[in-house]
Amino acid sequence: MKSKRIKVNYLARVEGEGALYIKFKNGSVRDVKFKIFEPPRFFEAFLRGRTYNEASDITARICGICPIAYQMSAVHAMENGFGITVNGQLRALRRLIYCGEWIESHALHIYMLHAPDFLGYPDAIHMAKDYPEIVRRGLQLKKVGNEIVSLLGGREIHPINVQVGGFYKVPARNELEEIKEKLKQARDDALETVRWTAKFSFPDFERDYEFVSLRHPDEYPFNEGRLASNKGLNISIQDYDNTFTEEHVPHSNALHSVHKERGAYFVGPLARYNLNFDRLTPLAQDAARSAGLLPQCHNPFQSIIVRSVEVLYACDEALRIIDQYEKPEMPSVCVEPREMTGYGCTEAPRGILYHRYRVDGEGVIMDAKIVPPTAQNQKTIENDLWHFIPKNIDTPEEKLTLQCEQAIRNYDPCISCATHFLKLHIDRE
């Protein structure tokens, strides 16, 4: 009999139809629900019985915006279980493809999904009528990110070149050289993006969050590190399930992830920045300081500046990797399946993405667990609204609705489509 407490349980469900429900009584907030209605797709269930090397292509389909994140967490979990380490240029290429995804995904969110909130437009296309050069700059940045993913991955959405042990094919040095000039331009554009977003006006809103991200001895984190927080967390990836748990609440098809003792926590660019400012390149650190950001930033509305700083970092890092690139002899290292449990956690554009697989001696998946960043942020998003709304209780309804949407989009909940579907119901008693 299958137990109802199987630890594999919860489905990685990300973007989709979401709604917000807020209830007031006597001028105070009585209920806040950020609902996700995206229909369940049962990835963790149908991964059972698939082979270890299919996990990266299958889980990529959870999200068309950050497929690399799913592929990276899947292959690292498998390699962890099989006791394989991917080093040298293959490791560097994985960082490079992740740089591409961060640039593409962040540029999409900054320019097309979040900036219209600050400037008062329904979308980037309307914004382009007044700011054509700025929107073009954003599209250009996004395109460079996509070009990196396409070059290494074959295409920008659901790339095909990633596998356990490395890649199917690796590029020649001159193929990477071709993208260098564009990346230099992108780095300039990213710097302009930091300056541009720094000029927006931000609600005065800070909370004492528990920020959780990977922390690596000498890199700004993508694929490796320990899980750390500003409240003393310092664990290996294997200890994720001992530290965090997921709750299934009636109003959401996504699961709320919480720290077992301390409750809600915060993942994503702001968490990475707060925990890893010292690992940014000097260029990115200087840009952040010039934009008025301190190494600590607790205002989620300013995440748009932090996202821009990360785009700048990703351009810088991509150029460094390309400069030091030499084509490896083999596109992948040898993999010998064995019975195992493997753990992987990487930094998706929106925050940590955890995968765990149990595989039998033939390399067939027995069970799988996936925790996407949006599930981890969901409770923090609701808590933000609990705190934000009382401060702005007298704001006219239309403006308050917009501000609540903006507060949700601070987290870039996978493509923000959940929040674009947002219907605000305000009950005033």
Place this chain on the structure above:
Amino acid sequence: MTTIKKPKLAVWKFASCDGCQLSLLDCEDELLTVASKIDIANFLEASRRVVKGPYDISLVEGSITTPHDQKRIRQIRKKSKYLVTIGACATAGGIQALRNFRNVDDFISIVYANPQYIETLETSTPISSHVHVDFELRGCPINKQQLIEVLSAFLFGRKPNIPPHSVCIECKRRGTVCVMVANGTPCLGPVTHAGCNAICPSYCRGCYGCYGPKETPNTTSLSTWFSEQGVKKEDIVRSFRTFNAYAEAFRKESIAHEE
């Protein structure tokens, strides 16, 4: 001077990953031009602005998996002059159609602690199982150039130029050496619909069929070749059972090899 009324475009999402509608935003060079010719009247991934129907073209992403979505697709059909499905979910049921081969209650209890909160159908089905579809654009994900081609074809009232032949033809066109002949790598290219420009073989990998079956695919013959090359039965089932598992030709072939 008269202003010409721009045709109205709507983009709708059902069970899916958002990748196919993202393809529209990934047209970085064309997006602002497209937006100047078409009124993007309903596209929630990109805009808060919603203009009421009817719409000249509806692009539909995702498959039907809930009772609510069964009703919603009928309403969308009513207010759309042309309805075009984009991607493997909308066209074949997507990866989530793997539930169609199993018991969905088992799936729910594997994933969710409180199954009573979950409302879902037993199957994941393509849009064409529910309403009339004017054109199906394939792929997981779709090819953004093909999307532009389909949009312009409908705007100008002509047939989209989307060849239904196999991925093999694309390999020959781009001069990729056959991975199956040269390396013995199993490849679904001979039975898979063109459109991606044969990416996988150009990366030394066999096609995994993400564009679904081509017209008149001979899947039985391909499976025989796979067997002769030593591919195990369960791996033949797996290879036909991915993102287009419920497309008829792939479905039949996978069932034929199931013990």
